[in-house]
Structures are given as structure tokens and as C-alpha cells.
Amino acid sequence: MLAIYRKYRPVTFESLLGQDLVVKILKEAARSDRLAHAYLLAGPRGTGKTTTARLIAKIANCETRSTDKTFKQKGEPCNNCNSCNTINDGRALDVIEIDAASNRGIDEIRNLKESVRVSPASLRYKVFIIDEAHMLTKDAFNALLKTLEEPPPYVILILATTEAEKIPATISSRTQQFYFKKVSVNQIVNKLKDIIAKEKIKISGEALELIAASAEGSFRDAESLLDQLVSFSLPVGNQGGSEINLTDVEKTLGKVGFDKLSEFSGFLLNSNLEKALESISQIEDHGFNLAQFTKDLIQYLRRAAVLKYNPDMKDMFKSELMEEHLNKLINHSKLFNENHLDLLKGLINAYSQMRYSQFPIIPLEVAIVESLKDK
Ligand SMILES: Nc1ncnc2c1ncn2[C@@H]1O[C@H](COP(=O)(O)OP(=O)(O)O)[C@@H](O)[C@H]1O
């Protein structure tokens, strides 16, 4: 089976999510037939840089580009012609992906220098995609600079990097630059929903939210995790479907879902010390990572505090939480009071101690007892 993240790589700009500005500018460039000869795609992992590089390769080479009105209208590759197909399948000889992380690109850039002099084998443009471009050596950058200064008309160079600040200004100033953003939990959840429907995967919204939140803004991380969960899961039905439950996700991540977190926060906000202590022990028994739990708890209480002092900020949390969860949080924010600020400080303190402690449960318990004991 093809890995989910490869199978669901967007093949149109329309399906590239959460990068509206990048999409807008590139579609417009396709429509007006004005592509740059060099691009820099920068931003966090799993947000669409490699995907976009291949989309650029397709709009440059799509056979309908000069013949078909739809290309000019939509600014999208047709995904139907021979060029689009070979690029989608990764078979195009003229689309050359270079991993600068391996051997810091020394041999690769030497080959590139040779290769740019030769016209494309079958496509209109030869497209070089240099991934992890910040890893290139000084010599490799210099060699690249020569090519950037006088690129043959049939060459497009695309640099992708997670660390834009490490690309020398001499290089980046000669490229058109795009900055990719981390994506929100809801954007990830929406794409995962699409995938599970197609793959006949049964999984709850709560579990999806947990997967998406753990991916920290990366589609790829979320999709890889889903893949991993599918491979562990039991098949259901006779059409290749599978079922994943919340416990599977929690166990795999060592991280509790929203409902458990919210229940626990309720004990704290209601000063129910007995229940709080009992729950911590259970959470430890179940093998959850307590430092992760404390981090999630701090984030939960921080959100409750923020909503207490500025209820309008719920709009900012809408993209990170499903509606039902946001409502729970809003209810909890009404219980938040000044004493809880000390609790929050205590938890932050406990978090920094427990990460290196042999007994991570103790700093957490101490923080909670100290804050709730006389309430
Ligand atoms: N903006 C996006 N919209 C939809 N899916 C995306 C997006 N970015 C990444 N993905 C998913 O993650 C996978 C990896 O994306 P990729 O473009 O390789 O990320 P990177 O920014 O690390 O180069 C894609 O195959 C796709 O499934």
C-alpha cells in the first residue's frame, strides 16, 4: 500500500491547504504565463514545500499550457497530459530532486552544474528541486550562484528549506520567495476526514483532533501517524476498512485526548484535590508521558485563563479545537480565578523539574497539593 502522505499529496493548487498566498501568486503566474527561473520555498516541515515544487514543475511543463483555454482560466496543471503524469508519478527525467542533506550536496551540485548545460530530455523545462537547501556547503552555494546568475532559459531552480535564515542573501535575493505557514489543527482534521472517508477508516472526531494536535502544524506528521495507526488496527468489514479508537491514538502518542484533559482540569478548577491526585496516579499507571500531560494541562489552563480575561479570544481558538471542546473550555474559563494563576505558575515550575526527574509524578503532585490544599 502506498503511504498515505504520498497517496494524498495535492496534485492541484486548489488542494494545497492553508497556504493561500502562495497558491494565489502561483496560480496568477501560471495564468499570465510568468514563471520565475528560481524559487525559494521556506517554512516548517510537512506544510507543502515539496508538493509546491512539483506543482511548479507541472505548470511549467503542462502540455495544455499554450494550447488550452482552461489552463489560462484556472492556472492549474491539467494532471492529464504526459508531462503532468510523469511528474505526478515521479518518473520525469527532467525534474531532478536533489537532497542537499546527503553529503551536504557536494556531488549533487557538481552534477547539477553539468546537467544545467544540457537541454531537457523531453519536457519544456528542466526543473531542479533542491531540498534542505540550507545544508549546502559554501562551495556548493557558490556553484549554485553561478547558475542563478546566468540560468539557461530552459532551467527552473527551486530551493526548499526549513531554515531560510541559513540561505545566503546572494542566493535568496535572486529567487522568488515563498513562506509556508504551520497549519491549524482544524485544517489538518479536515484533510484527515477526507482521507478516512476514502480509505474507509472508522475513527472518532476526538481521536482525529488528537492526531492533528500532536502533528504541530505538519500535514505530513499527521498523515504518517494515521498510516501507522492503520497498520496496527484490526480490519473491519470486507472492503478493506479499518477501525482506530481513541485509546490506540492515546497509547501510540503517550498523550491523553481532550476529554480526559478537560475532566482533569475540571478537578483542579473545582479544587477537588482527592480526585485530582487519584487521576494523576491512573494516568501514570496507564503509561502516559507525565511531562507531556503537564504541558497539555498548562496549555489548557492557559487557554481557560485567556478566555476568562478576554472572551473574544475564542475566535482564535476556533481553528485549534472542535466546537464541542471549545464550549467545554469556555465553561471552564468561568471557573478560573486569581488563585489559579498560582496553580499555573506551579505547573510550569513542575514541568521544568519533572522532565529530568527520576520521579516525574512528584513535582506534579506537589504543585497540585500546594495550590489546592486549603481550598
Ligand atoms: N499544504 C498542504 N495541503 C495539503 N496537504 C499537504 C500540505 N502540505 C503537506 N501536505 C501533505 O504532507 C505531505 C508532505 O508534504 P511536503 O510537500 O513533502 O512537505 P514539506 O513542506 O516538508 O516539503 C504531502 O504529501 C501531503 O500529503
Ligand SMILES: [Mg+2]
Ligand atoms: Mg519536503
Ligand SMILES: [Zn+2]
Ligand atoms: Zn498537463
